[in-house]
Amino acid sequence: MFGAIEAGGTKFVCAVGTSPDDLKLAQFPTSSPEATISGAIEFLRDQSDGELKAVGIGSFGPVDLRLNSPTFGYITSTPKSGWQNYDFAGAIRTALSVPVGFDTDVNAAALGEARWGAAQSLSDFLYLTIGTGIGGGAVVNGRVLHGLLHPEMGHIRIPHDFNHDPYLGYCPFHGDCLEGLASGPAMQQRWGESPEGLPANHPAWALEAHYLALGLANWVCTLSPRCIVLGGGVMQQHWLFEMIRKDLSQSLNGYVRAKELMENLDRYVIPPGLGNRSGIIGALVLAEQAYQKQQELGSLRRK
Amino acid sequence: MFGAIEAGGTKFVCAVGTSPDDLKLAQFPTSSPEATISGAIEFLRDQSDGELKAVGIGSFGPVDLRLNSPTFGYITSTPKSGWQNYDFAGAIRTALSVPVGFDTDVNAAALGEARWGAAQSLSDFLYLTIGTGIGGGAVVNGRVLHGLLHPEMGHIRIPHDFNHDPYLGYCPFHGDCLEGLASGPAMQQRWGESPEGLPANHPAWALEAHYLALGLANWVCTLSPRCIVLGGGVMQQHWLFEMIRKDLSQSLNGYVRAKELMENLDRYVIPPGLGNRSGIIGALVLAEQAYQKQQELGSLRRK
Numbered sequence: 077m078f079g080a081i082e083a084g085g086t087k088f089v090c091a092v093g094t095s096p097d098d099l100k101l102a103q104f105p106t107s108s109p110e111a112t113i114s115g116a117i118e119f120l121r122d123q124s125d126g127e128l129k130a131v132g133i134g135s136f137g138p139v140d141l142r143l144n145s146p147t148f149g150y151i152t153s154t155p156k157s158g159w160q161n162y163d164f165a166g167a168i169r170t171a172l173s174v175p176v177g178f179d180t181d182v183n184a185a186a187l188g189e190a191r192w193g194a195a196q197s198l199s200d201f202l203y204l205t206i207g208t209g210i211g212g213g214a215v216v217n218g219r220v221l222h223g224l225l226h227p228e229m230g231h232i233r234i235p236h237d238f239n240h241d242p243y244l245g246y247c248p249f250h251g252d253c254l255e256g257l258a259s260g261p262a263m264q265q266r267w268g269e270s271p272e273g274l275p276a277n278h279p280a281w282a283l284e285a286h287y288l289a290l291g292l293a294n295w296v297c298t299l300s301p302r303c304i305v306l307g308g309g310v311m312q313q314h315w316l317f318e319m320i321r322k323d324l325s326q327s328l329n330g331y332v333r334a335k336e337l338m339e340n341l342d343r344y345v346i347p348p349g350l351g352n353r354s355g356i357i358g359a360l361v362l363a364e365q366a367y368q369k370q371q372e373l374g375s376l377r378r379k
Numbered sequence: 380m381f382g383a384i385e386a387g388g389t390k391f392v393c394a395v396g397t398s399p400d401d402l403k404l405a406q407f408p409t410s411s412p413e414a415t416i417s418g419a420i421e422f423l424r425d426q427s428d429g430e431l432k433a434v435g436i437g438s439f440g441p442v443d444l445r446l447n448s449p450t451f452g453y454i455t456s457t458p459k460s461g462w463q464n465y466d467f468a469g470a471i472r473t474a475l476s477v478p479v480g481f482d483t484d485v486n487a488a489a490l491g492e493a494r495w496g497a498a499q500s501l502s503d504f505l506y507l508t509i510g511t512g513i514g515g516g517a518v519v520n521g522r523v524l525h526g527l528l529h530p531e532m533g534h535i536r537i538p539h540d541f542n543h544d545p546y547l548g549y550c551p552f553h554g555d556c557l558e559g560l561a562s563g564p565a566m567q568q569r570w571g572e573s574p575e576g577l578p579a580n581h582p583a584w585a586l587e588a589h590y591l592a593l594g595l596a597n598w599v600c601t602l603s604p605r606c607i608v609l610g611g612g613v614m615q616q617h618w619l620f621e622m623i624r625k626d627l628s629q630s631l632n633g634y635v636r637a638k639e640l641m642e643n644l645d646r647y648v649i650p651p652g653l654g655n656r657s658g659i660i661g662a663l664v665l666a667e668q669a670y671q672k673q674q675e676l677g678s679l680r681r682k
Contacts, residue, residue, distance in 0.1 A: 223603025
């Protein structure tokens with residue numbers, strides 16, 4: 077039995093179980109680290125009867141994922157009050173005395189989709205969330221991409237025609253980066269209405285699809301994924317998928333000559349197979365990986 | 380002893396040897412496939428005294444790199460006359476009866492830099508060439524990124540302020556994608572002068588640095604590389620490096636909080652360690668890999 081935590085800036089989701097079909101879930105708002113983590117630990121303890129083998133965490137960021145870093149498992153320079161330089165993985169490990177797997181929320185979601193969702197058996201794909209922010213988790217050659225720190229995909233720059241859309245953008249760092257133009261808060265600020273409140277025939281959606289398609293085109297050219305899974309609150313407006321596909325096809329303009337992109341975009345740009353549970357189920361995969369790694373280390377030591 | 384071919388749209392470089400210090404080189408213009416490939420085969424035969432163990436090819440594209448594809452090793456939909464659907468790897472394998480490694484020219488260059496150049500021992504980095512076109516080869520978790528086909532990094536879209544730069548772009552597919560705005564031919568067409576002819580104080584360079592820095596910022600956010608190696612003809616104007624670093628730093632605006640990006644950009648955005656030989660030396664690495672793979676297969680079969 078594994079424990080899982082999906083740590084978001086506004087809410088925490090916790091789970092205990094073994095698979096998507098065997099999962100006890102709880103959810104509560106993110107407050108101070110002490111209160112929030114205590115709540116998570118209590119839930120994991122209560123639901124597992126002391127049978128927990130490992131815990132996986134998919135966390136909001138930025139986080140430190142460098143395995144040999146003294147601050148591995150920390151949330152680092154977040155603007156979120158109280159959470160700066162917080163030893164997230166360490167707090168859970170100390171409280172529960174089990175191995176802890178740790179990654180970004182979007183990398184966890186990508187792992188969830190790879191294991192039980194829409195990207196099963198794909199060696200190379202991209203998971204994106206479009207919601208409060210925009211973030212991406214990439215799997216390359218069957219492994220999650222981390223690199224120097226971890227990607228911050230929402231912050232790529234795309235063409236922005238000020239004549240057509242004079243909105244300056246929401247991002248405090250970059251103004252009109254993709255997240256600044258196309259996240260939920262950007263839509264809310266530009267149109268004075270939240271994404272859920274904007275009807276399907278509102279011009280907001282053509283613009284939103286256009287910006288997201290430009291981002292997707294850049295990631296197709298850079299990562300050459302075998303599919304792109306789009307999750308997050310904004311994508312709950314399902315008409316967006318077809319609008320994004322059409323705009324992406326125009327953006328690429330037949331340059332990347334793969335059947336998947338030329339003919340089968342409806343199977344290339346797709347919703348998550350796990351709905352809004354990709355992240356928490358991915359955290360379960362992180363727990364499993366942490367457990368396996370400990371077993372392997374133990375077996376190496378015995379040899 | 381290995382053979383290597385760096386196949387470009389305008390010239391072929393061929394080599395026979397074992398390392399950068401032991402390499403016989405030849406170069407000739409790219410004409411028809413028959414004439415060009417005959418020339419390459421003749422050179423490889425003559426210089427190796429029949430001792431060739433394998434050949435590696437880094438080729439212009441697009442190419443088919445899917446190992447289980449019936450057209451693996453082909454150049455596919457190139458506009459270059461005569462080379463469409465050309466079985467490049469097959470022609471070399473048939474003529475020389477040795478294993479053949481095959482990849483894009485930029486992936487080969489990335490391999491060369493990883494083995495003997497500026498990116499030694501880096502698990503994650505990006506090699507870019509800025510010349511007749513713009514292309515990128517990424518190494519992620521120690522392996523070359525291929526994905527669905529292979530990246531076409533030059534074709535990402537970046538902000539383009541038409542008021543400041545009314546040039547429409549050179550790319551026949553996308554107009555003002557990065558390659559359309561910042562490749563050598565784009566500079567030539569915009570300014571009526573080739574990059575080599577434009578002095579260091581010409582306004583062309585600030586614009587060029589700005590576009591390239593926007594591309595680099597997008598790749599930092601997407602791939603989180605540990606360093607970015609910039610090669611190709613345009614980068615022979617060495618003042619560009621410092622201009623790009625400054626502009627990149629402004630673009631990222633302190634958001635990605637890694638020392639490498641905040642303090643040490645002069646060791647992060649760097650020229651190739653192998654000068655203009657990254658590609659041909661990378662093709663040698665491809666040959667070595669093809670040879671090792673054959674040995675492993677042979678040893679598996681004997682078991």
